[in-house]
Amino acid sequence: MATLAINGGAPVYNGRFPAWPQWGAKEEANLMKVVESHSWGTLGPFVLSFTKRFAEFVGTPHAIAVNSGTQALELILRAASIGRGDEVIVSPYTFSATVSAIAYVGAMPVFADVDERTGNIAAESVAKHITGKTKAVMAVHAGGYPCxxxxxxxxxxxxxxxxxxxxxxxxxxxxxxxxxGSIGDAAGFSFQNSKVLPAGEGGMITTGNEDLFVRCWHFHQAGRAPGGREELTGKTLMGTNGRMAEWEAAVLDAQLDRLPEQCAHRQKSIEAIMQGLAGLPGIILPPEDPRVTALSGYLFQFQWQRNNASRDDFVKALRAEGIPCSPGYEPLHRMSMLQDTAFEKATGRKFEQKDVLSAADELSQTAVWFTNNVLLADAELIDKVVQAVRKVATQL
Ligand SMILES: Cc1ncc(COP(=O)(O)O)c(C=O)c1O
Incomplete structure (x- = not known):
């Protein structure tokens, strides 16, 4: 039996995985078009055409291109008149932005527990946290696995x-x-560098709700009404500048061409990993739910659960075998940002976690992630990923 690399043995792999983001001639040509257009911002042609294309791709009547995923969530909450005195139920198993968006508009995040395998907010736990102050539920599709x-x-x-x-x-x-992004009342997307549709930064709001769309538009466009430059006089609401720059939309226009094939590739890799690791002691795989009809493959999340070695030991050993991986999220209800004065000033209250969120706590101790670029590896390299996990799982 080969010795583990952390114990001085040869690693399963010592090469590279695909780099991210990927680009080619279309990204370069689009960027030059922007340079030469003299139209570098404020609802330029790439922003308008990409917004329309993205709405069609997602299958929603409306979309608004904005600066970031965080801002998309904040604008939706603002547009829905959610603020001080209101509560929004959210998963603790997410990036801090989901929760800080809620606090930024003045509302109180209330954490519900998650599904023990996917990390997605559990509807039964949501029901238990509803009060007279609850206005919304924020559902994060963790790692791209749909709630x-x-x-x-x-x-x-x-x-x-x-x-x-x-x-x-x-x-x-x-x-x-x-x-x-087409199932709830509204959705926020991120185009930050690591995401499966990247432009460095950027975000998108999608919604089928006409009133919400109009209010989001006002708020992202310094208070101006939708309809284009001729309606600039319609400053009937407050607003910020949330507009996407042309550079980002030019890159996204090219990146959207790549997305379906990249997702199909990652999905194949996920299937191969699931097959290769099925039944391996210590490894818990995500559920195979027939209602989940496509995965973005932003992350592949599985769990390591064994008494003799912690998840962090497992991650260390797998990295030593040449396989990039990381631990899952720290649960947000335990994070210091909720105790900071900025949180209290924004929401008008101190944060208090009243109940135990056992599934989120457990997942934060057991989850392991492979990122998007690992899943873009060819079949031979994915086989090495499987071999390395099997080696570590059987010998740690
Ligand atoms: C779950 C989740 N929500 C929101 C965001 C915020 O997106 P952005 O970085 O574009 O503001 C991120 C970004 O990493 C995220 O992972």
């Missing part, structure tokens, strides 16, 4: 709550053949 949207829609419609999707990881993921 149970049937259950979340049932609980939000029963209580008259807004269902907001955080799709920062879920471009092209689908639930029952409907794209994430």
């Amino acid at each position: 149970n949207m049937d259950a979340l829609k049932a609980v939000t419609s029963e209580h008259g709550l807004l269902l907001i999707e955080d799709c920062a990881h879920a471009h092209a993921s689908s639930w029952r053949n409907k794209m994430c």
Whole structure:
């Protein structure tokens, strides 16, 4: 039996994985078009055409291109008049931006527990956290694995709550053949560098709700009404400058061409990893749910659970075998940002975590991630990933 690399043995692999982001002639040509156009910002042709294309891709009537995924979530909350005194139920198993967007508009984030395998917010736990102050549920499709949207829609419609999707990881993921970002009342996407549709920075709001769209538009466009430059006089609401720059949309226009093939490739890699690791003691794989009809492959999340070695030991050993991997999220309800004075000033209250969120706590101790670029490796290299996990799992 080969010795583990952390114990001085030869690693399973000592080469590179695909670099991210990827680009080619179209990105370069589009960027030059922007340079030469003299139209570098404020609803230029690339921003307008990419916004339309993205809305069609997701399958929503409306979209608005903005500066970041964080800002997309903040603008949706603002547009829905959610603020001081209101509560938004959210998963603790996410990036801090999901939760800080809620606090930034003045509302109180209330954490519900998650599904123990996917890390997605659990509808049964959402139901237990609804109070008279609850206005919305923020559902993060963690790693691009869709939330149970049937259950979340049932609980939000029963209580008259807004269902907001955080799709920062879920471009092209689908639930029952409907794209994430077209199922709830509104959604926020991120185009930050690591995401599966990257432009360095940037974000998108998608919604089928006309009123929400109009208000989001005002708020992202310094208060101006939708409809183009001729309507600049319609400053009836407050607003910020959330407009996307032309550079970002030019890159995204080219990146969107690549997305379907890249997602299909990552999905194949996920299938090969699932097959290769099935039944391996210590490894817990994500569920195979027929309602999940496509995965973005932003992350492949599985769990390591064994008494004699911690998840961090496992990650260290797998990295030593030449396989890039990382631990999953730290649960946000334990993070110091919620105790900072900025949080209290924004929301008008101190943060208090009243109940135990055992699935989120457990997942934060057991989850392991392979990122998007690992999943873009060719079949031979994915086989090395499987070999390395098998080696570590059997010998650690
Ligand atoms: C789950 C989640 N939500 C929101 C965001 C915020 O997106 P952005 O970095 O574009 O502001 C991120 C970014 O990493 C994220 O992972």
